[in-house]
Amino acid sequence: MSDHMEGILARARAARKCIVLPEGVDTRVVKAATVIRDRGIARPVLLGTADDVGRNARDQGVDISGIEVIDPATSPKRQQYADLLYDLRRNKGMTPEQAYDFAGNILYYGVLMIKAGDADGEVSGATHSTADTVRPALQVLRTAPGVSIVSSFFVMILPDSAYGEHGLLLYADCGLVINPNPRELAEIAVCTGRTMKALFGFEPRVALLSFSTKGSASDPLVYKVTEATRIAKEKAPDMLIDGELQGDAALVQWVGEKKSPGSPVAGKANILIFPDLQAGNICYKLTERLAKAEAYGPILQGVARPVNDISRGCDWEDIVNVAAITAVQATQ
Numbered sequence: 001m002s003d004h005m006e007g008i009l010a011r012a013r014a015a016r017k018c019i020v021l022p023e024g025v026d027t028r029v030v031k032a033a034t035v036i037r038d039r040g041i042a043r044p045v046l047l048g049t050a051d052d053v054g055r056n057a058r059d060q061g062v063d064i065s066g067i068e069v070i071d072p073a074t075s076p077k078r079q080q081y082a083d084l085l086y087d088l089r090r091n092k093g094m095t096p097e098q099a100y101d102f103a104g105n106i107l108y109y110g111v112l113m114i115k116a117g118d119a120d121g122e123v124s125g126a127t128h129s130t131a132d133t134v135r136p137a138l139q140v141l142r143t144a145p146g147v148s149i150v151s152s153f154f155v156m157i158l159p160d161s162a163y164g165e166h167g168l169l170l171y172a173d174c175g176l177v178i179n180p181n182p183r184e185l186a187e188i189a190v191c192t193g194r195t196m197k198a199l200f201g202f203e204p205r206v207a208l209l210s211f212s213t214k215g216s217a218s219d220p221l222v223y224k225v226t227e228a229t230r231i232a233k234e235k236a237p238d239m240l241i242d243g244e245l246q247g248d249a250a251l252v253q254w255v256g257e258k259k260s261p262g263s264p265v266a267g268k269a270n271i272l273i274f275p276d277l278q279a280g281n282i283c284y285k286l287t288e289r290l291a292k293a294e295a296y297g298p299i300l301q302g303v304a305r306p307v308n309d310i311s312r313g314c315d316w317e318d319i320v321n322v323a324a325i326t327a328v329q330a331t332q
Contacts, residue, residue: 002157002294004168004200005321012327013040017120019323020113022106024048024069026126030056032319033067041320042327045119047072047106072109079103081112088115088140107132111140114305121306121326123319130176130309134300137307144304151188152176152298152309153195154284155325158291163251164270165202170195171272171287174280175298175309182224186231189273191301193239196271198332199325207250207269208232208243209279213259216246225275240264247272296321299329306330 019036023029024046030053033044045068046053057064072078079100085108086099094102102108107128113119124133134150143150153172161167172192173180180188185208193204210225211217222244229243242265249259249266256267274280288295299308299322306329308322 002159002167004155004157004165005294005296005324008199008321008328009039009041009324011331012042012324015327015331016043017327017330018043018045018118019326020045020047020110020119020122021319021323022047022110022122022124023126023128024053024056024106027056027060028314028316029126029319030064031060031062031316032323034060034062034064035316035320036323037067039320041324042120044068044323045070045113047109049073070109072106073104075109077116077118078109081109081116084112084116085140102136105136108136108140111136111307114307115140120330121308121323123308123310123323123326125308125310126312126314126319129312130298133307133309134176137300137303141304141307143302147187147191147302149177149180149184149187150300150302151180151184151191152300153192154295154297155199155299156284156287157294157296158287159293161291165200168200168202169270169272171274171280171284172301173277173298174274174284176277176300178277180228180276182227183231185224185228185273185275186235187302189228189232189241189271190236190239192271192273193236193241195299195301199328202270204239204271205265205269206232206239206241206271206273207245207265208241208273208275209247209250210244210275211246212244213246213249213266214244216259221275228273242266243273245269296325299325 082100082103152175158167225244250269253267260266
């Protein structure tokens, strides 16, 4: 594991946060919970029936003693959480009966725990889609102050690489916003810059990517990125942001100096902002496979409290590492 992630794990252990894992029905999640407990990364809470969680523990050969297991359907706090949900959603037409039904759902119960102060963050997605994870989070926790769009990023760590911060790069958005307009793309750029500073302590150098560098091509797709860059610089005048830049101009110093002389970002970027989800998702998967990079995410940003989505193709180690990132987010 890289030094970057070791730093995250150390900060998570110091924070001692409570992280809810709603998918106790999955063996990988149960295994991850025991590792999170044993390594002192956080205090995990598993949601699911005692029978399901116990069976999964036996299948994995792990001991879940000391880990709280809650069945939302029979929880003594279900009515309390239903009342909380009803207060939040009655203006949207939700009835008390509907709120009670939702409070018995593991994904709603998990974010209601956070809203009520009974947990600090959530990691979900092993058996649910991104939409299933994000919808309850937005309905219950809502967006952070000053944020209008929830987006995602990947932590990419390339072995033996000089790119970014000794191989550390953030890629956004690779998992949530399909085709952001210029204003949304600008917000993704600024949010990811702030995330870099908060999680890893590095000054962000944000590159908004295109197939063009500084007007080398003319197309509405390029205009979208140049306009997003202009808006992002207005939103965060003290942050190092530049675009439009091609991938090599963003990362390779001599190419950046040649294609965009004088840029504070070109050739030195530690954050890559992709113009749409198609580009971002393809690129992170290729980087992970071809460069043998560690890839952690998609990590959500812009939610008022940390709720993170993981890939359904994850393993238990992915869940552990995202739980550590979630715990550190909860300290911000």
